[in-house]
Amino acid sequence: MKTYIVDDDSLSIFLTKTTLMLENATLDIKDFLSGTEALEALQSGGKDAIPDILFLDLNMPGMDGWEFLDAIEPLIPELYDRCSIYILTSSLDTSDTVKIKDYSIVSGLIHKPISSEDIELVFSQHILSGKNSRQ
Amino acid sequence: MTGYSLEEAVGKQAINLLHNPDTDKRPYDAVRDKLMQGEYVSFEIQNVTKNGEKVWLSVQVSPTLDEHGEVARFVAIQTDITEKVKAQQELEKLSLVASKTNNGVLITSKDWKIEWANDGFTRLMGYTLNEAVGKRPSELLHCHKTDKTSFTAVEAKLLGGEAITFEILNTKKNGEEVWLSVEVTPVLGENGEPCRFIEVQTDITALKKSELELGKLAKDLCRQNNDLQQFNYIVSHNLRAPVANALGLAQLLKKINKHSPLYDLSLVNLEKSVSQLDAVLKDMNTILSVRDGNGNLEHEQVHVAAVVQEALASLQEPFQNCGGVVINAVAEDLVVRANRAYLYSIFYNLLSNAVKYRAEDRPLQVQIKSFGSSEEGAFISFSDNGSGFDMSKAKDKVFKLYKRFHTDRKGRGIGLYLIKAHLEAVGGHIEVTSQIGKGTRFLIYLPKIEHENIYS
Numbered sequence: 001m002k003t004y005i006v007d008d009d010s011l012s013i014f015l016t017k018t019t020l021m022l023e024n025a026t027l028d029i030k031d032f033l034s035g036t037e038a039l040e041a042l043q044s045g046g047k048d049a050i051p052d053i054l055f056l057d058l059n060m061p062g063m064d065g066w067e068f069l070d071a072i073e074p075l076i077p078e079l080y081d082r083c084s085i086y087i088l089t090s091s092l093d094t095s096d097t098v099k100i101k102d103y104s105i106v107s108g109l110i111h112k113p114i115s116s117e118d119i120e121l122v123f124s125q126h127i128l129s130g131k132n133s134r135q
Numbered sequence: 136m137t138g139y140s141l142e143e144a145v146g147k148q149a150i151n152l153l154h155n156p157d158t159d160k161r162p163y164d165a166v167r168d169k170l171m172q173g174e175y176v177s178f179e180i181q182n183v184t185k186n187g188e189k190v191w192l193s194v195q196v197s198p199t200l201d202e203h204g205e206v207a208r209f210v211a212i213q214t215d216i217t218e219k220v221k222a223q224q225e226l227e228k229l230s231l232v233a234s235k236t237n238n239g240v241l242i243t244s245k246d247w248k249i250e251w252a253n254d255g256f257t258r259l260m261g262y263t264l265n266e267a268v269g270k271r272p273s274e275l276l277h278c279h280k281t282d283k284t285s286f287t288a289v290e291a292k293l294l295g296g297e298a299i300t301f302e303i304l305n306t307k308k309n310g311e312e313v314w315l316s317v318e319v320t321p322v323l324g325e326n327g328e329p330c331r332f333i334e335v336q337t338d339i340t341a342l343k344k345s346e347l348e349l350g351k352l353a354k355d356l357c358r359q360n361n362d363l364q365q366f367n368y369i370v371s372h373n374l375r376a377p378v379a380n381a382l383g384l385a386q387l388l389k390k391i392n393k394h395s396p397l398y399d400l401s402l403v404n405l406e407k408s409v410s411q412l413d414a415v416l417k418d419m420n421t422i423l424s425v426r427d428g429n430g431n432l433e434h435e436q437v438h439v440a441a442v443v444q445e446a447l448a449s450l451q452e453p454f455q456n457c458g459g460v461v462i463n464a465v466a467e468d469l470v471v472r473a474n475r476a477y478l479y480s481i482f483y484n485l486l487s488n489a490v491k492y493r494a495e496d497r498p499l500q501v502q503i504k505s506f507g508s509s510e511e512g513a514f515i516s517f518s519d520n521g522s523g524f525d526m527s528k529a530k531d532k533v534f535k536l537y538k539r540f541h542t543d544r545k546g547r548g549i550g551l552y553l554i555k556a557h558l559e560a561v562g563g564h565i566e567v568t569s570q571i572g573k574g575t576r577f578l579i580y581l582p583k584i585e586h587e588n589i590y591s
Binding site: 115 | 371372375376377378379380382383386387391397400401404407408411
């Protein structure tokens with residue numbers, strides 16, 4: 001299953017990646033240090049570049065998580081049936097939980113550090129939703 | 136005037152026709168004997184018109200004598216003086232009230248020269264009637280701190296014939312400052328234009344002071360609230376991030392083989408996370424030490440050029456390493472009111488930022504200039520030819536804590552925040568303009584040497 005991690009903190013990427021791999025060694029994980037990099041990959045890669053799961057950090061310099069969500073707006077028709085986006089943030093700001101309701105493409109919000117239970121839930125939700133990157 | 140026609144009046148005695156039970160006949164009685172002896176008399180009397188209205192008349196009576204020297208006829212000329220009498224009564228009432236009141240009352244001519252002042256004015260401002268007469272309130276009472284805009288804003292209304300109220304800072308004869316609430320009523324002449332002004336002054340110094348104090352308190356509270364929000368932000372974002380990492384890595388370590396390279400790498404990363412946590416805590420300490428000093432900060436006279444030199448000296452190496460040049464055009468004699476340590480920290484931060492965010496394709500050039508003077512407050516500009524940033528994206532976030540605009544350079548997003556906090560602590564401010572690929576210019580304002588204080 002194709003998975004993207006968008007996070008400016010390399011330590012956090014290491015942690016998320018390792019935890020994901022421990023749960024499921026068959027995952028195809030790509031990481032991006034900024035929203036801009038991930039956006040470019042999605043824009044230029046066509047349908048093949050769309051992951052099943054995208055973990056998105058919120059607080060990043062340059063394009064932050066919210067700005068990334070605004071920037072992928074034109075791609076949503078293609079993303080919607082294929083990709084589950086999860087916010088993965090260290091922030092405990094409750095306003096974020098409210099704000100994700102404005103973005104229908106966002107499937108949920110996870111507080112860092114990601115746990116095995118979070119990962120299980122994400123994958124079962126993704127399968128239940130019928131979304132699939134190989135459509 | 137009286138309402139009676141000639142037919143109605145003929146054959147009646149004026150007394151019966153015009154007097155009523157309320158008429159005070161004394162003015163007439165006093166001159167009656169004179170009149171009967173054939174002398175000319177003049178008196179004022181309140182009469183009643185046909186329809187019952189009271190009317191004040193000035194009556195001039197000339198007796199006409201017959202050939203025997205007896206009074207044959209009276210010719211009485213009546214003039215309606217009701218308005219005049221009313222106005223006089225008003226003025227008497229007014230000055231009675233005005234002289235007793237604790238408020239200062241001035242009557243001025245249309246060109247503002249004082250014609251009359253009450254005792255209240257003397258008690259309030261210290262000037263006697265004699266000292267005040269002929270002077271304008273502005274020349275007598277204003278000082279260099281007086282802000283006339285509160286008056287000029289409503290002056291047109293007054294000249295249009297309306298009463299106005301404004302608040303103004305004045306000085307007493309002994310130099311003491313006093314806040315007055317002033318009510319000016321124009322007295323309109325026959326042409327409808329003001330011919331006099333009546334000015335009533337109320338001492339509102341105590342009220343004004345508590346108002347200003349309250350305003351200051353509100354400002355402090357607002358700032359502290361902003362600090363708290365900023366603090367909340369730090370805790371929820373920047374403190375939480377390394378904690379989350381450390382927590383996750385510790386959980387990870389339990390699950391992986393102790394003898395694998397992944398275990399060692401996780402351990403190294405755990406240490407990094409804890410170091411980051413420590414760095415955030417140290418930042419918080421630095422920020423709080425700026426904030427603690429706010430308000431009771433040591434302000435001193437600082438030679439700007441000397442502090443610039445000092446900051447340049449400590450950054451000599453990084454400038455040399457990148458081939459950077461500094462053109463220092465700060466006026467040698469410029470002195471500002473600031474905290475020396477803060478000023479150094481501001482200059483150091485701006486200059487090291489210039490090195491950090493220089494453009495890779497051209498040698499760094501920084502220009503430092505100064506404008507203004509110690510008396511008026513000074514502007515100091517730092518312009519570089521570095522990489523710049525997108526103003527439209529950065530907007531108001533440039534000086535916010537932990538906001539960063541360069542993904543390719545290291546930084547924690549604390550430098551500009553500290554500069555702004557430092558400057559605000561000494562009563563100054565900072566602005567920035569930038570263009571991608573062209574450079575960045577910071578403009579610092581530092582307050583003048585003599586800081587005016589309303590309480591001094």
